[in-house]
Amino acid sequence: MIHAFSxxxxxxxxxxxxxxDVVAVYPITPQTVAMERFADxxxxxxxxxxxxxxxxxxxxxxxxxxxxxxxxRVMTSTASAGLALMWxxxxxxxxxxxxxIMNVMNRALSAPINIHCDHSDAxxxxxxxxxxxxxxxxxEAYDNIIQAVRIAEHENxxxxxxxxxxxxxxxxxxxxxxxxxxxxxxxFISEFKAIYPLLDVDNPVTYGPLDLYDYYFEHxxxxxxxxxxxxxxxxxxxxxxxxxxxRSFDMLHPFEMEDAEVAVVVLGSTxxxxxxAVRAMRQKGIKVGLVKLRVFRPFPKDELREMLKGMKAVxxxxxxxxxxxxxxxxxxxxxxxLLGEDVEVVNYIYGLGGRDIRQDxxxxxxxxxxxxxxxxxxxxxxxxxxxx
Amino acid sequence: xxxxxxxxxxxxxxxxxxxxxxxxxxxxxVRQVLLAxxxxxxxxxxxxxxxxxxxxxxxxxxxxxxxHSAFENAAATxxxxxxxxxxxxxxxxxxxxxxxxxxxxxxGTYDIGIQALSGALERGHDIxxxxxxxxxxxxxxxxxSSATPKGASTTTSPAGRVIPGKKRFPKDLTxxxxxxxxxxxxxxxxxxxxDLTGKVQKALSTEGPTFLNIISPCPxxxxxxxxxxxxxxxxAVTSCFWPLYEVENGAWRLTGYSKQIAEGKKEKTSVIDWxxxxxxxxxxxxxxxxxxxxxxxEEVDREWENLKKRCGY
Amino acid sequence: MKEKGWKECLxxxxxxxxxxxxxxxxxxxxxxxxxxxEQKCTDCLQCWIMCPDAAIKVKDGKIVxxxxxxxxxxxxxxxxxPFDAIEMKEEGEK
Numbered sequence: 001m002i003h004a005f006s007x008x009x010x011x012x013x014x015x016x017x018x019x020x021d022v023v024a025v026y027p028i029t030p031q032t033v034a035m036e037r038f039a040d041x042x043x044x045x046x047x048x049x050x051x052x053x054x055x056x057x058x059x060x061x062x063x064x065x066x067x068x069x070x071x072x073r074v075m076t077s078t079a080s081a082g083l084a085l086m087w088x089x090x091x092x093x094x095x096x097x098x099x100x101i102m103n104v105m106n107r108a109l110s111a112p113i114n115i116h117c118d119h120s121d122a123x124x125x126x127x128x129x130x131x132x133x134x135x136x137x138x139x140e141a142y143d144n145i146i147q148a149v150r151i152a153e154h155e156n157x158x159x160x161x162x163x164x165x166x167x168x169x170x171x172x173x174x175x176x177x178x179x180x181x182x183x184x185x186x187x188f189i190s191e192f193k194a195i196y197p198l199l200d201v202d203n204p205v206t207y208g209p210l211d212l213y214d215y216y217f218e219h220x221x222x223x224x225x226x227x228x229x230x231x232x233x234x235x236x237x238x239x240x241x242x243x244x245x246x247r248s249f250d251m252l253h254p255f256e257m258e259d260a261e262v263a264v265v266v267l268g269s270t271x272x273x274x275x276x277a278v279r280a281m282r283q284k285g286i287k288v289g290l291v292k293l294r295v296f297r298p299f300p301k302d303e304l305r306e307m308l309k310g311m312k313a314v315x316x317x318x319x320x321x322x323x324x325x326x327x328x329x330x331x332x333x334x335x336x337x338l339l340g341e342d343v344e345v346v347n348y349i350y351g352l353g354g355r356d357i358r359q360d361x362x363x364x365x366x367x368x369x370x371x372x373x374x375x376x377x378x379x380x381x382x383x384x385x386x387x388x
Numbered sequence: 389x390x391x392x393x394x395x396x397x398x399x400x401x402x403x404x405x406x407x408x409x410x411x412x413x414x415x416x417x418v419r420q421v422l423l424a425x426x427x428x429x430x431x432x433x434x435x436x437x438x439x440x441x442x443x444x445x446x447x448x449x450x451x452x453x454x455x456h457s458a459f460e461n462a463a464a465t466x467x468x469x470x471x472x473x474x475x476x477x478x479x480x481x482x483x484x485x486x487x488x489x490x491x492x493x494x495x496g497t498y499d500i501g502i503q504a505l506s507g508a509l510e511r512g513h514d515i516x517x518x519x520x521x522x523x524x525x526x527x528x529x530x531x532x533s534s535a536t537p538k539g540a541s542t543t544t545s546p547a548g549r550v551i552p553g554k555k556r557f558p559k560d561l562t563x564x565x566x567x568x569x570x571x572x573x574x575x576x577x578x579x580x581x582x583d584l585t586g587k588v589q590k591a592l593s594t595e596g597p598t599f600l601n602i603i604s605p606c607p608x609x610x611x612x613x614x615x616x617x618x619x620x621x622x623x624a625v626t627s628c629f630w631p632l633y634e635v636e637n638g639a640w641r642l643t644g645y646s647k648q649i650a651e652g653k654k655e656k657t658s659v660i661d662w663x664x665x666x667x668x669x670x671x672x673x674x675x676x677x678x679x680x681x682x683x684x685x686e687e688v689d690r691e692w693e694n695l696k697k698r699c700g701y
Numbered sequence: 702m703k704e705k706g707w708k709e710c711l712x713x714x715x716x717x718x719x720x721x722x723x724x725x726x727x728x729x730x731x732x733x734x735x736x737x738x739e740q741k742c743t744d745c746l747q748c749w750i751m752c753p754d755a756a757i758k759v760k761d762g763k764i765v766x767x768x769x770x771x772x773x774x775x776x777x778x779x780x781x782x783p784f785d786a787i788e789m790k791e792e793g794e795k
Binding site: 055 | 428429430432439440443444445446447448450451452453454455456457458460461463464465466467468469470471472473474475476478479482484486503504506507508510511
Binding site: 095096097158196203204205206207208209211214215216217218219221222225226 | 711715
């Protein structure tokens with residue numbers, strides 16, 4: 001079906017079609033509208049879901065953990081400070097292997113308070129053992145949520161999945177998009193399989209014991225493995241979903257990379273703007289390509305390396321900063337993935353607090369890359385793009 | 389009145405081999421609670437003594453489904469479990485009755501967990517939250533909490549040359565919980581197992597959120613001999629420091645020994661005598677701190693009179 | 702218990718062997734040992750309901766012994782007995 005949906009409406013619609021057992025949530029801009037819409041579905045009996053309007057995001061995620069371990073499909077949504085408040089229990093959800101699906105409408109962190117987009121919320125949670133998928137547009141945001149259910153619940157994975165979309169840029173932008181039929185979604189996600197549910201009172205289990213130096217390390221090693229196995233699952237689920245919809249889903253989405261000499265790496269809604277910039281600069285004779293990073297966790301290091309090796313220069317666009325570090329979080333990862341390759345990798349931090357990123361700015365980045373490629377010299381490894 | 393003989397026929401759901409201290413009040417409370425439960429239960433436990441000492445991996449003392457998530461979220465965690473149960477019951481996927489319990493210490497309940505508790509109570513989950521209240525963060529080495537009695541010396545409210553231990557009275561959490569207008573809440577003590585098990589059974593047979601605040605002596609933190617735990621819990625009640633009462637659908641009622649004191653059938657003992665038996669108050673028994681000590685007796689007396697009034701005496 | 706590798710243990714510290722703490726004997730913490738006088742004991746079960754370690758063994762409503770595998774020697778049973786039927790003795794003392 002074709003709809004004109006905002007990101008929030010698409011999220012609510014995807015959740016309606018998934019029909020999760022329990023949703024626990026707390027309102028925060030720019031995610032609130034999605035939850036209002038979903039509350040309407042619950043109020044009208046369009047879903048079977050039990051909805052918990054929690055007292056905070058910390059409690060919302062804690063409710064999700066309890067509900068997930070009880071043995072059922074659980075979803076939530078948040079942004080910014082909400083994700084930050086969940087930080088402690090994000091780790092608990094992941095290490096207890098709760099396949100919770102959480103949509104994050106990426107928003108800047110305080111202070112000063114700012115309701116607009118950047119990725120500092122998601123990047124702050126990058127080490128929590130949650131799978132992270134980033135959407136370019138409303139269509140992808142919808143598609144990612146449906147796929148996330150299969151990824152999270154896969155027996156080799158059993159990790160929570162965070163589907164990210166840019167706050168306001170996508171959450172409040174209305175786009176033309178297609179949805180699957182309800183039955184198609186149900187068939188695709190299939191039945192939830194509970195493993196060691198708390199509600200099985202005849203087979204009592206203990207979750208979350210005190211785990212000291214004799215076993216904690218082993219349990220963390222298991223999470224590493226789950227992330228590694230998730231890689232394959234994400235690809236396969238993407239292919240299967242792609243076959244059904246005619247759209248393609250992978251860890252990385254290259255554009256004009258076949259003969260590219262310089263490249264831009266970006267995630268989220270900026271990918272669209274970057275694509276237009278690449279096209280324009282190609283017309284000016286610069287052999288530039290684009291790599292959209294769809295999945296940030298697990299980080300597709302090998303594939304990225306294959307795609308970027310041989311480039312003369314690579315610009316990594318970060319919509320958050322890691323204060324005091326050498327560049328933003330995406331930059332650090334891309335650069336270490338390219339360790340040993342003769343590629344200059346530079347970083348552009350942009351768009352903090354919703355600062356708009358324009359086509360001409362990305363074209364300037366591409367021009368810079370072209371210069372680096374020609375001269376072999378980097379003026380600055382980290383550039384703050386669009387700051388006065 | 390429960391029959392101990394009957395209770396003794398039930399399975400012990402908290403297995404021995406747990407590593408709570410000798411004479412710990414928490415394990416006595418948990419045993420009594422689980423023996424009183426007449427249906428299967430699922431438990432969420434806040435971080436604390438009870439949690440760490442009963443589940444040192446790869447061992448668990450729990451013979452019931454049990455989950456620990458974090459310090460401040462036992463109420464939210466059990467609310468999630470209970471919500472999934474309600475859904476499965478509604479869909480007909482589960483037919484049997486299961487009850488949902490949360491255990492938290494006073495730190496996890498009065499302090500860091502009060503928001504999650506308040507939220508769960510307001511939303512109306514069908515749960516019983518039990519605070520085993522030993523009046524400090526015992527697990528991490530006896531730091532003061534908002535349940536620590538006035539005058540108690542803890543590692544973060546130490547009695548010094550100038551300051552005589554904790555300066556303020558504990559907050560009245562049971563009354564705060566009652567103000568949520570939940571169907572049932574109360575206070576009890578493991579020394580009066582009839583009162584405790586009776587209240588647990590009442591709470592578990594009540595639909596909606598219920599809460600019990602249970603005093604839990606801690607030999608390490610209270611500084612008394614390990615064999616004194618039950619005596620300390622008892623004297624907390626007889627001195628009216630820890631009155632036994634319940635609030636059922638807005639009606640306040642004294643129960644057991646406290647009711648008998650109010651009705652003149654039992655003698656109210658001195659809170660100062662109770663304090664004298666605990667090392668955490670030792671520093672108060674000097675000539676210079678006499679008036680401070682007396683202020684504690686006055687406060688306990690005043691609160692007791694207030695409670696009696698609320699209960700219609 | 703032999704320590705397992707990460708491929709062998711269940712994820713996240715999940716324990717499915719409910720009540721396996723019985724494999725951990727806390728009896729050796731004890732410095733004092735409760736001794737029950739069967740003559741004085743009336744099987745009132747006060748000691749049983751007050752024991753922090755479920756170490757008073759009861760069968761058919763009668764006390765059949767003290768489980769020294771788990772008794773930590775706190776002495777609560779001795780203190781709460783209305784009939785002075787339990788005595789605490791130093792470990793090692795006859």
